[in-house]
Amino acid sequence: MSACLLALASLSACFRNVPADAGDSEALARIADWEDRRSLGEGQLTAWAQGQRGAAVRARALRALARIQDPATAEIILAGLSAPEPEVRDEAAFAAGELGLSWEPLPEEMKARLTQALLAAEAAEAELSVRRTLLESFSKVGTPGAVQRLIERLGDKREAVAGRAALALGVAGRRGASLSEVPLEPVGALLAPQQPEEARYGAAYLLAYVRRPAALELLRKCVSDVSPDVRALCAKGFPEVAGPEDANLLGRLLEDSEPRVAAEAARSLAKLAAKCSGPCAPLEALRALKRQAGAIAAGDSPAGHAILAMAQQGLPPDGRPVLEELRSLIRQAPRGASAVVLEDLAWLDCRLSAAMDRQTGAPAEVLRCGGDRVPEARRLALGLREVAQTPGQGGAKEAVAWLQHPDARVRLAALEALGARPVPEALEPLRALMKGADPVVAAAAATVAGKMKATEALPEVRALAVRVPQEPDLAEPVAGALVALAGKEAEPVLRTWLEHPHANVRRVAADALTGMTGQPVRSVRRELPPGTARAPKAPAGAKLTFHTRKGDFTVALDTQEAPVTSGNLYALARKGFFRDITFHRVVPDFVAQGGDPRGDGEGGPGYPIRCEMTRRPYTRGTLGMALSGKDTGGSQFFFTHSPQPHLDGRYTSFGEVVSGMEVVDALQEGDVILEVRTEP
Numbered sequence: 001m002s003a004c005l006l007a008l009a010s011l012s013a014c015f016r017n018v019p020a021d022a023g024d025s026e027a028l029a030r031i032a033d034w035e036d037r038r039s040l041g042e043g044q045l046t047a048w049a050q051g052q053r054g055a056a057v058r059a060r061a062l063r064a065l066a067r068i069q070d071p072a073t074a075e076i077i078l079a080g081l082s083a084p085e086p087e088v089r090d091e092a093a094f095a096a097g098e099l100g101l102s103w104e105p106l107p108e109e110m111k112a113r114l115t116q117a118l119l120a121a122e123a124a125e126a127e128l129s130v131r132r133t134l135l136e137s138f139s140k141v142g143t144p145g146a147v148q149r150l151i152e153r154l155g156d157k158r159e160a161v162a163g164r165a166a167l168a169l170g171v172a173g174r175r176g177a178s179l180s181e182v183p184l185e186p187v188g189a190l191l192a193p194q195q196p197e198e199a200r201y202g203a204a205y206l207l208a209y210v211r212r213p214a215a216l217e218l219l220r221k222c223v224s225d226v227s228p229d230v231r232a233l234c235a236k237g238f239p240e241v242a243g244p245e246d247a248n249l250l251g252r253l254l255e256d257s258e259p260r261v262a263a264e265a266a267r268s269l270a271k272l273a274a275k276c277s278g279p280c281a282p283l284e285a286l287r288a289l290k291r292q293a294g295a296i297a298a299g300d301s302p303a304g305h306a307i308l309a310m311a312q313q314g315l316p317p318d319g320r321p322v323l324e325e326l327r328s329l330i331r332q333a334p335r336g337a338s339a340v341v342l343e344d345l346a347w348l349d350c351r352l353s354a355a356m357d358r359q360t361g362a363p364a365e366v367l368r369c370g371g372d373r374v375p376e377a378r379r380l381a382l383g384l385r386e387v388a389q390t391p392g393q394g395g396a397k398e399a400v401a402w403l404q405h406p407d408a409r410v411r412l413a414a415l416e417a418l419g420a421r422p423v424p425e426a427l428e429p430l431r432a433l434m435k436g437a438d439p440v441v442a443a444a445a446a447t448v449a450g451k452m453k454a455t456e457a458l459p460e461v462r463a464l465a466v467r468v469p470q471e472p473d474l475a476e477p478v479a480g481a482l483v484a485l486a487g488k489e490a491e492p493v494l495r496t497w498l499e500h501p502h503a504n505v506r507r508v509a510a511d512a513l514t515g516m517t518g519q520p521v522r523s524v525r526r527e528l529p530p531g532t533a534r535a536p537k538a539p540a541g542a543k544l545t546f547h548t549r550k551g552d553f554t555v556a557l558d559t560q561e562a563p564v565t566s567g568n569l570y571a572l573a574r575k576g577f578f579r580d581i582t583f584h585r586v587v588p589d590f591v592a593q594g595g596d597p598r599g600d601g602e603g604g605p606g607y608p609i610r611c612e613m614t615r616r617p618y619t620r621g622t623l624g625m626a627l628s629g630k631d632t633g634g635s636q637f638f639f640t641h642s643p644q645p646h647l648d649g650r651y652t653s654f655g656e657v658v659s660g661m662e663v664v665d666a667l668q669e670g671d672v673i674l675e676v677r678t679e680p
Contacts, residue, residue, distance in 0.1 A: 027057050035064035036534060036564055036610050038503070038631075039527035040073070049076050055085040062088065066095035067613055069102045069630070070525045071110055078114070081121035090130045093121065097137025098613055098649055103630040104507045107520055115145045122149065132164045139168035140649060142177045154186040163199030166190055170205035171646050179210045184218065191222050197230070204230045205645065208237040216241045220249060228258035229620075229642055232589055235264040239271035244281040247272065251285030254292070259302040259665065260641050262292070263309040263588035270313035283319050286310060293329040296348065299341055301550060301666035304348055305588035308668070311351040312587070314389065317359045327352045327369075340549050344668050346373035351669075353379075354386040361390035362398055377407035378670065381600070384413035388420040396421040403429040408438055409600045415444040422452040434460035439467070440602040443477040450481035458485045465493050472502040472608070476629070479512040491516065498523045502608065504629035534609070537563045538570035543658070543679040546578075548671055553660025555623050555639075561614040562654035565625050565633060568609050569654075572635055573676040577605065583671045585638075592667040593626055593638040604634030612652045618644040621657035621664065639664050 027048065034041040049061035062080050065073045077099065080092025100106065100114050118141065122134040135153060138146035150172070153165035166187060173179040187210075189195075190203035204222055207215050215237065222234040235253055238246055250272075253265035266289065272282040289310065295303035307326060315323060330345045330352070337345075346369075353365035363383030370379060384399060400423065402414035411433065418426050426448065433445035434457065446464055449457035461481045468474050475497065482490040490512070497509035498521075506523035513521040542557045557566040572578065578594075584601055585593040596603040610631045618624065618640050624647060626636035639657060640647075641664070647653070657664055 024054065024057050027053055028060055031057070031060050031064050032563070033530075035067055037528040037530070037532055038068050038525060038610070040068075040070070040525075046073060046076050049073070050079060051083065051088075055083075055088055058083070059085075059087050059091040062091040062095045066091070066098040067611060068525065069099060069104075071099065071102075071106060071522075072525070074099060074110060074113065078117040081117060082124075086127045086130050089121070089125070089127070090133050093118070093130060093133040093137050094615065094649070097133075097140035100137065100141035101649055103504070104510055104522060107522070111141055111143050112145075114141050115143045119145060119149055128158070128160060131161065135161070135164045135168045136648070139171040139175070142172045142175055144178075147172055147177050147179075148181075151182055154183065154190075159190070159196050159199040162186065162190055163196070163202035165202070166199070166206040167202035167645060170202070170207075170209045171648075173206070173209035173211075174646050179206075180212070182206070182210055184210070184212075184214055187215075188218050191218060191225075193226075197227050200225060200227065200230050201233070201643070204233040204237075208233045210237075211240040213241050216246075220246070223249065223253060228256070228261050231256065231258070232261045232264045232642060235261060235268055236589075238268045242268075242272060244272075244276075247281035247285040250282070251288055254285070254288045254306060259305045260589035262303075262306040266306040266310040267313050267588075270310045270315055270319075273319055274314075274316050276316065276318065280318060283315070283322055286315075286319070286322050287325065289322075289326060290329055293326055293348075296330070296344055297332075297334050297337060297341060299338065301340070301344055301668065302662075304344055304668060305586075305665075307348055308351060308586070309588040311348070311355045314355050314358050314386070320356060320359060323352045323356050343373050343670075346370035347668055347670055350374050350379055350382060354382045357383050358386040358390050361387055361392060363387055374670075377405070377410050380405065381407070381409040381413040384410065384417045388413075388417040390420075392421070396423045397425060400426050400429060403433060408441055408598065411438075411441050412444055412600055412602070415441070415448050419444075419448045419451055422448060424452075427452065427454050427456060430454070431457050431460050434464060439471055439474055440598070440600075443474045446481035447477040450484035453484060455485050457481075461485055468497065468505065469500060472500065472505045473604075473628075473632075475500075475502075475505040475508040479508050483512050483516055488516065499526070501526050501528060503631045504608075507629055533607070534564055535567040535571040537567045539680055541680070542566065542570050544569065544573050544655075545677045545679065546660075546663075547674040547677070548663060548667070549674065550666045550671065551660060551663040553663040554658050555655045556658045557623075557655040558614065558616060558653075561616060562612040562652055564609055565612050565652045565654040568633070569635075569637065570678055572605060573678050576675075577635060578673045578676045581673050582669075583667050583673070584669065586667055586669045589641050590644065591624075591638040591640055592664055593636060594673060595626070595634075595636040597635070601636075604636060607634065609633045612654070613649050614653050616653040616656075618647045618651075618653055619656075621661050622653050623655035623657070625652040625654065627651055641665065 034045050048057050051058045077095045080088050083089050125131045138150050150165045150169045156162045187203045190199045219234050219237045223231050225231050250265045250269050254262050256262045269282040269286050289307055292303040292306050330349050333345050350369040353369035356365045357363050366379045366383030399414045399417040430445045430449050434442045446461050464478045494509045494513050497505050510521045510523045538559045545554045559566045583592050583594040584599050620642050622640045624638050625633040
């Protein structure tokens, strides 16, 4: 682990896992139960969060309030910012940030109150670790006042503060805050080679999202940093501000020794190519990817990430020769190549084919890609999803025919294509799908019907709405369709959802009602009953070893910070749940995601688990729980290729890869989990 990652991982470490007296064990167990049931313990939890039972219990109670995210507890959380014990102030700062990051947006007056309290606390805070947590919370609240304080801290003489402020500003910008007033001179100072890696990383992250022409010169310098994480971030920042003259610089990064840096360079060149008119230097630079094609054929799977990143991003029509050249090279597999190499090459052939189909708006090349190594359903689903990103109406009528395909992945991809370009011919097939046995496909069909404003489909949408109380995963797509087709007549149904025990159903209802009525609507916290089912805790020191055809890698679970999430994954692994499930999503320099029994990103174990936001940052090799809203975890997980601070406090992080990270780096979309073994 690099020095930067070690620094990130140790943030406020001295205040976590505060030892509790033996007499506190029962209290801590009760807090854990209340937290998982989203209960305030009839007032006992808030009393302990105010210090009724000592610092250790207070800190743990504040962590529970951070995870429950009830705005009614805001003043109790903010009171903790002035506690005498630094471990309590640290947890209060974290909890305030988590309120600001609530899945259900806070009212502006509540954000203003959080900002006011955090500003006062940060100005008075003497403990460096607590101050860094406060800076991170500013990025989660994201108000102009919070951003302004972060700008002020860029000039702090302590690199630990200035670097953290830069990182927090970058995260706030990624979440939508304006960075137009950020001065670039102190950012450049943080990028100096003599600065600690953590400070340089924070500055690079900020540069990647500041998106101002004045940042270009700094980006050109920092792509030569010794840290691959810094180089990758700086490569990511080019598309918004660079010119054709920067294509050669990014082209050289395609040769970087770290595949994730090359992947960012390839993605940025593809974005720049979309801006070309006439001769295109970025497209010429991308021809250097021929070397990666040869490296994959020689067994270097991670080298494929640069080609994958470029193909996922797509190229303009003038880039078709680049795609054709790469396909030609990839198809020339060396004699004696292993089955694993041949499968990687076949999938990249299909990825490049799909990028070509995106240019034309019809799935054609994917119908004949990959030889016999990529099943028809995977090829079709990929092509239809790419075609969905093509402007205009091309290919829409063809997608209607695929709605009858026997594989759900193809039907979903066809629905995605039709959602981008609805056509009247789709109406009757859509109505039939809404009556079908697959709830995921039915909900996606409802979404398309809503986009078509097809009121003829309203009876089927209403029938799906009746199923939401028992099938909460239907809530979001059905709510959108119901509002689109029924208008204000949808309001009574949506108001009943505000009382649903599932947090995400309530969030969906509140969002839909807010949009429909023009008035802010919030749901209220609902606690789950005692005895609510949860997986047993995994044993201390639990590990999971993933077996794939590319090798094995081992993950240490964080059973202390995330007992519910760790216990759930451990229990599923012991049952053999993950056997033969794929990594269905790989985004170079971001994540490799798996655990979906459907294989299309929409599946799970048949039940949700509650979120456990931890203080473990998303560094390289972190294990996270995939979500579609608050408390929607299940069986889908992901591993990060590189630090991802915008995920901190939003997605439960509950472990890390402790061996075999090179296997994670080598994963491609569709790689199969042969088995997951538990230890002990």
